[in-house]
Amino acid sequence: MADRLETPQQDSNDVTLVVKDGEEFRADRKLLSKASPFFSVLLNSEMRENKEEIIRLEHITSTVMRDVIKFVEVGFVAVPSTNAQDLIKTAELLLLPKLKTIAGRSLMDNLTVSNCISIYYLTKKYRCDRPLVRDVREFILSNFLVVAESKDFLNLESHQVEHWISRSEIAVSSEDDVIKIIINWIEQSRSERQNKLEELFRRFRHVRLAFASRDYLEKDVVINHLVKFNSGCLQLVRDTIKGVYGTTDNDILLHSCRNWQDIHIVVLVGINTLCYDPDKETWYRLNDVQHVFKQYNFLSFRGNLYVIPRFNFLEAERYRRYDTLSDRWASIEFGLDLDRETSHPKLTERLTAVVGTEMYAFEHAWKTSKNDCHVMRYDDECNAWEDVSSSSYDQSHKGWAGVCTVVMDSYLYVIGGLYIGDVDKNGHILRSVNYAVRFNTAIQKWKKIASLLCARHGACGAAARGKIFIAGGIISGAFPYEVPEVVTETCEMYNVWTNEWQFIASLHAPRKNGSMVYLRGCLYVLGGGLSANGEVSWDALVVESYDFERNTWTPKTKIPVLPPSRPNLKWNDIKACTLSVNKEIIDRKKSITRPIADWDNVTV
DSSP: OOBOSSOOOOOTTEEEEEEGGGOEEEEEHHHHHHHOHHHHHHHSSSSHHHHHTEEEETTSOHHHHHHHHHHHHHSOOOOOHHHHHHHHHHHHHTTOHHHHHHHHHHHHHTOOTTTHHHHHHHHHHTTOOHHHHHHHHHHHHHTHHHHTTSHHHHTSOHHHHHHHHTOTTOOOSSHHHHHHHHHHHHHTTHHHHGGGHHHHTOBTTTBOGGGSOHHHIIIIITTSHHHHTOHHHHHHHHHHHHTOOOSOHHHHHHTOSOSGGGEEEEEEETTEEEEEETTTTEEEEOOOOSSOOSSEEEEEETTEEEEEESBGGGTTSOEEEEETTTTEEEEEOOSOOTTOTTSOOSSEEEEEEEETTEEEEEEEESSOSSOEEEEEEEETTTTEEEEEEEEESOTTOOBOTTOEEEEETTEEEEEOOEEEEEEETTEEEEEEOOOEEEEETTTTEEEEOOOOSSOOBSOEEEEETTEEEEEOOEEEEETTTTEEEEEOOOEEEEETTTTEEEEEOOOSSOOSSOEEEEETTEEEEEOEEOOTTSOOOGGGGEEEEEETTTTEEEEEEEOOBOOOOOGGGTTOEEEEEEEEOOHHHHHHSOBOOSOBOOTTSOOO
16 A cells, blocks of 8 residues: 555655555655656656656665655655665665755764764765765764774775774874784784785884884784784884884875874963863963953964954954964964954954864944944965955844854854843843854855854854854843843754754853864863953863763863952953964973962063
8 A cells, every 4th residue: 555644645746656565655746856856857758667657666665765755745854863874875876965964964963983984984985975974084083092993993994994094183192003903903804814914014104103112012013923924014113113214204204193192272371371182181381472361262273373352442452373383472463453444443343263274254343233244364375364255144133242153164153142232321231142143155145044042142162073062151141230140051052954953961060251172073161251350260160071972061170270369350261272282392391280370470
């Protein structure tokens, strides 16, 4: 008996789809043709399927076909993880790219160290969208030590293992780990794989033997039975121990040590620039900036750190740049004029963000009749900014101050903020909003997205695993603060494919104006605003990490600083971002074992 999801009535526009085990479904031929070029060819030609009004798809199960028909009829379907792989294969066959994307995101939601390898090769084989493939690859690289122990990894072919171990981004603590991974993979099928050892050990291409510990090479590798009975490998290891590499300088430069450990979380607190290595749970102190900033943008761009004032009334605060090669801060002329009359002469806020390889500035004036946003792009070679767009993102939205900005792919998301209302006797009335928009840097257009579940400003956020995460913020309080601020610990997650927000686990304590960063497969929240009396909120010093699988936040460490005693420091925030820090600089630094306190010796 034929099955029909939406309307049981059959008419002349219906076509019969025969699937596995002979089950039949009735579907509207016009909807099928519109949704899929595959069906369009069959149903708009002289082919037998068009004449007989029967299409046989006997390799597709009835469960999958129900999801296909639902998608064709309403444009979306909730895909359970159990059906996702079959739906991807079916969507590829039926030329339904959006359905393939939806099914792929369902797989991403259920990604684990045990299934990520198979999912990666599935998404590659069936040409899933690039962001999905990238997110799965990033997950594998971020969890490589554990992934390499999984059954799927141990069943890979040698060229696939070669692909992974040759990457500089794999998360390993040292090159010793890579050697152990190779030996473990060979041991799973020694008779078939032992001849691959020398190929995988190839100098400065896959295993960077020069960066393995000499102690490990001498005590473990040279006596390993696989190495001992492979003369080529044994000679490579012995030459490495002696410091004889027999390769060109170019090879060494191209295949130097893994860059995984170069990326750190960098925190600006007072004049102190601190560096945090999550794997070692160790803090280091970089060179001080010698100036305490009030409200500012803090970001990394092309290997350097930048501090950029956020408001035009802070034009006295010069732009600062930290050079990772010299471990020095310097004042710079950045090509921006926060007080230019040709732009927004009123109170102007400027947000800066790095999208892909470009830095953008998004400038907005408070209390204007139109909600224009001036967008500029930075040319670092000329140290100049070029206008990209000047357009109204939404006439109904007057919130901009205190927004959360998040970058994902070619989009910049602007989330939440303050509503700037009419002036009364007490000044501007501000309230939090749940508004959210995104700017497409490729086509230079704004688009409204689903509203937050909780109106907030001063939240922090980041993109991870193809979704947007935000945390904390101020949910109530009026300027000039006759009504006390109420800060929240709640967090939300945005699914870009379904255009929906949902609550996730809350932080352990409320936090405002903090930072969220995604590093080495983990999501961290840290930093934030000081309390109204100018003291550090100890909650702002706690670093929390998010467990995607368990949906929990866990306190990891504390930023090692002491609170300021001077009341004129009360509006300073603690900000963080990720940065590739020169290993030589880290090696010269001593880890911080106790809090530091230079707050009182600063320029304000």
